[in-house]
Amino acid sequence: MGGFVSRGFKGRRRAGPEQATRLPPGQYAEPGFPVLTAGPTPRIDLAEWRLRVEGLVASPREWTWEEVQALPRSTFEGDIHCVTRWSKLGTSFTGVSVDTLLDAAEPLPQASHVVAFCYGGYTTNLPLEDVRGGKAWVVWEHEGQPLPPEHGGPARLLVPHLYFWKSAKWLNGLRLLDHDAPGFWEGLGYHNRGDPWREERYWGD
Amino acid sequence: MDETDLRLDGNAVAGMLAEMSGFDLTVAWGACAGCGTSNQLGAALVYAHGMGVVACCPSCGQHLLRVARGEGRWWLDLRGLAWLQLDEQARIAR
Amino acid sequence: MGRLSWRLATVTDVRPETGRVVTLALEVPDWDEHLPGQHVDVRLTAEDGYQAERAYSIASAPDGARVELAVERLEDGEVSPYLAGELRKGDQLELRGPIGGYFVWEPDRGGPLLLVGGGSGVVPLMAMLRRRAAAGSQVPARLLYSARTLEDVIFREELERLEGAGDGLAVTYALTRAQPAGWTGYARRIDAVMLEEVSWRPGERPLAYVCGPTRLVEAVAGHLVALGHDPSRVKTERFGPTGVP
Numbered sequence: 001m002g003g004f005v006s007r008g009f010k011g012r013r014r015a016g017p018e019q020a021t022r023l024p025p026g027q028y029a030e031p032g033f034p035v036l037t038a039g040p041t042p043r044i045d046l047a048e049w050r051l052r053v054e055g056l057v058a059s060p061r062e063w064t065w066e067e068v069q070a071l072p073r074s075t076f077e078g079d080i081h082c083v084t085r086w087s088k089l090g091t092s093f094t095g096v097s098v099d100t101l102l103d104a105a106e107p108l109p110q111a112s113h114v115v116a117f118c119y120g121g122y123t124t125n126l127p128l129e130d131v132r133g134g135k136a137w138v139v140w141e142h143e144g145q146p147l148p149p150e151h152g153g154p155a156r157l158l159v160p161h162l163y164f165w166k167s168a169k170w171l172n173g174l175r176l177l178d179h180d181a182p183g184f185w186e187g188l189g190y191h192n193r194g195d196p197w198r199e200e201r202y203w204g205d
Numbered sequence: 206m207d208e209t210d211l212r213l214d215g216n217a218v219a220g221m222l223a224e225m226s227g228f229d230l231t232v233a234w235g236a237c238a239g240c241g242t243s244n245q246l247g248a249a250l251v252y253a254h255g256m257g258v259v260a261c262c263p264s265c266g267q268h269l270l271r272v273a274r275g276e277g278r279w280w281l282d283l284r285g286l287a288w289l290q291l292d293e294q295a296r297i298a299r
Numbered sequence: 300m301g302r303l304s305w306r307l308a309t310v311t312d313v314r315p316e317t318g319r320v321v322t323l324a325l326e327v328p329d330w331d332e333h334l335p336g337q338h339v340d341v342r343l344t345a346e347d348g349y350q351a352e353r354a355y356s357i358a359s360a361p362d363g364a365r366v367e368l369a370v371e372r373l374e375d376g377e378v379s380p381y382l383a384g385e386l387r388k389g390d391q392l393e394l395r396g397p398i399g400g401y402f403v404w405e406p407d408r409g410g411p412l413l414l415v416g417g418g419s420g421v422v423p424l425m426a427m428l429r430r431r432a433a434a435g436s437q438v439p440a441r442l443l444y445s446a447r448t449l450e451d452v453i454f455r456e457e458l459e460r461l462e463g464a465g466d467g468l469a470v471t472y473a474l475t476r477a478q479p480a481g482w483t484g485y486a487r488r489i490d491a492v493m494l495e496e497v498s499w500r501p502g503e504r505p506l507a508y509v510c511g512p513t514r515l516v517e518a519v520a521g522h523l524v525a526l527g528h529d530p531s532r533v534k535t536e537r538f539g540p541t542g543v544p
Contacts, residue, residue: 004307004393006343008385011351012377037211038254039261084255165256185256188273189280202275212513213537217354219399220340224303231401247401247534253541295400298301 022079023087024196030086033142035150038184042120042149042170049154051101051138052173058106062173065154068138071096076137076158081196083163093147093158095139098131101174111176115183116157116168123183124168125192126159128176135161138171163194163201215247218258218272222246225272225279229295236287239267260285300329302398305342307391308366316369316453320419321383322358323368325392332361333397335426336404336508336536339366342393343378353378353541356422356510357397360429369453371419402536404508406436411499413507415489415519417445420511420538425454427508428468432461439467443497445489445515447476471497489515491522501527510536 012030023029046065054060063071074097081087107128114126130136140147140155147153152169159166165185186192191200199205215222215231222230231247242264249260249269257273257280268285283289300306312324338356359367372383386392404412404427412431414424421444431440446452452472462470473485473493485493499505507528509519516535524530 004344004391005346006381006393007390009343009345009351009381011343011345011349034255035211036254036256038252038257038259040212040266082255185273188257188271188282189275189278190256190273202278203280205276209513209517211539213539213541214535216338216399216402216536217539217541219338219401220303220354220395223398229398229400231399245401247399297303299303 022089024081025199027081027085027087027196029089031088033088033091033151034082034084034086036082036084037150038122039120042118044119044154044170046154050173051155051171053101053105053176054173055176056108056111056178057102057176058108059104061101061105063101068096068155069140071100074100074137076139076160078160080160080164080167083165083190083194083196083201092143093137093139094141094144095137095155095158097134098136098138098157098174099134101138102132105176107176110178113177113180115175115177115181116166117172117175118168119170119172121184122168122170124157124166125181125183125186126162126166127180127193130159130162130166130193131157131174135159161195163191163196165190166194211252213251213253215245215249215251215260218251218253218260219247221258221274222272223297225274225281226291227297227299228291229297232295233289233291235269235289237262237265237267237269238285238287240265241287302331302396305393305395308394310386310388310390310392311365313387317451319383319451320369320371320453323370323382323386323392325366325368325394327364327366327394330364330366331397332363333357333366333426334400334403334405335360335430336402336423337397337399337426338423339368339394339396340398341368341378341382342395343381344393351378354398355382356426356536358422358425358429360426360433369419369422369425402508402510402534404430404506406431406434406438408506410438410440411503411505412438412440413498413505413523414440414442415445415494415498415507415509415511416442417489417511417515418447418451418538419453420509420515420536421446421453423510423536424508425457428458428461431468432464432466435466437467439499440469441497441499442468442470443473443489443494444470445473445475445511448474449479449482489519489522491525494519494522495526498523498526498528501529504529504532507533508536509533511538513537513539
């Protein structure tokens with residue numbers, strides 16, 4: 001139907017010009033925080049909740065909710081980008097830096113990749129380098145409020161420099177590997193790394 | 206809002222599945238690879254996530270199928286179906 | 300042109316039904332007559348190429364190239380405020396269909412027929428009742444329709460007329476938020492007790508169609524099965540927000 005335009009339809013308002021430079025290619029600015037779900041929201045009892053770092057590490061570690069809250073707090077302020085084309089500019093999340101967790105677990109030299117595994121079964125894979133050096137967090141607060149379950153609470157992974165499907169909700173742990181292991185969406189056509197600035201949306205991009 | 210509000214059924218993705226397969230899949234019978242129950246896909250519980258569609262068995266909740274699309278390509282994961290029956294009468298003309 | 304092809308329909312009439320719901324009457328070239336319960340996919344395109352797509356149940360009985368949709372304007376909606384606010388007679392609307400053979404009833408499928416709808420979930424059920432009337436069918440039918448207030452009941456006058464025809468249709472309302480003075484009907488959400496009072500006995504083997512918000516649909520379907528109805532004779536259609544890729 002090339003060329004047809006619905007008279008008077010504007011759609012949700014997208015980027016104003018002042019935001020355009022902050023947007024990766026193909027994205028629009030979304031003031032809200034859309035909930036995207038691929039399954040039932042897991043309900044996790046905080047007394048049962050654990051955060052694990054395991055696999056190719058010298059000291060596999062597990063933290064309870066209280067223990068992880070006692071770790072040094074770290075806040076990310078900035079933009080997040082979803083592969084479905086919305087970007088939320090100027091938001092903030094608070095939790096603990098993944099560097100803190102990795103320092104405790106001591107990755108082995110052959111560890112090159114990570115799989116984030118979650119309550120409810122979701123997984124996503126990342127190069128280890130993409131979660132080190134101040135680029136990733138495990139967060140439990142969004143804009144000063146406890147992270148709601150529909151957005152991944154109690155805690156989610158946050159890797160804001162990659163498309164937001166890498167910021168796995170309902171995080172249970174990180175497993176270090178010496179090879180890449182495609183996760184839930186990466187096994188269904190999505191890109192293994194997902195850099196929004198290079199528009200790495202799909203496998204083969 | 207919790208995921209109950211976001212949970213739909215096969216009817217919600219009928220057009221997309223028809224575009225993909227050339228059949229009205231809402232009337233297609235399929236058996237769950239997990240529990241063995243068979244249902245028409247119109248009865249499947251569907252999460253129409255923006256990145257893809259996940260259809261779950263109404264009896265046991267396990268994934269029946271997952272579909273994603275982008276840049277002129279479709280990706281299908283049918284591992285959750287032990288079998289899927291396509292009826293010629295449900296074929297849809299493009 | 301097949302059912303999967305997008306085609307341009309022309310809006311021939313825009314009629315308010317309630318404060319929030321509008322009937323769009325469309326003329327669709329080359330239309331493949333639909334079955335009651337089916338829907339269309341509607342696609343809107345903005346000037347910069349941005350597109351939004353939604354599914355809408357067909358409200359009308361099959362009638363040649365004429366198709367009616369009943370659209371509820373959702374406050375935070377992207378598409379419904381356009382369809383039920385901006386669109387006017389003479390405009391064109393891109394759609395494809397009819398789609399979906401699962402949630403369908405025609406008179407020759409028999410009954411008795413149990414229709415349970417919540418809010419705009421009544422729309423595909425209305426297509427079934429309109430078809431039933433147009434066919435002069437005597438299949439016994441009961442509609443249980445849950446709405447917030449009497450003012451939110453879509454197609455109210457027409458339902459009264461259909462019921463008044465005395466051909467075996469009974470309509471029951473459950474007004475969940477507010478009721479008019481002197482209201483003696485149900486004044487609460489649909490529950491198992493209400494369903495047992497309103498619906499056919501399981502032994503009568505009704506064909507049941509339940510449509511509306513997910514919560515209502517799942518609760519009602521669950522109650523019907525618990526009351527002893529055959530799950531294979533209970534069909535559901537959940538309405539809600541989609542992010543179909």
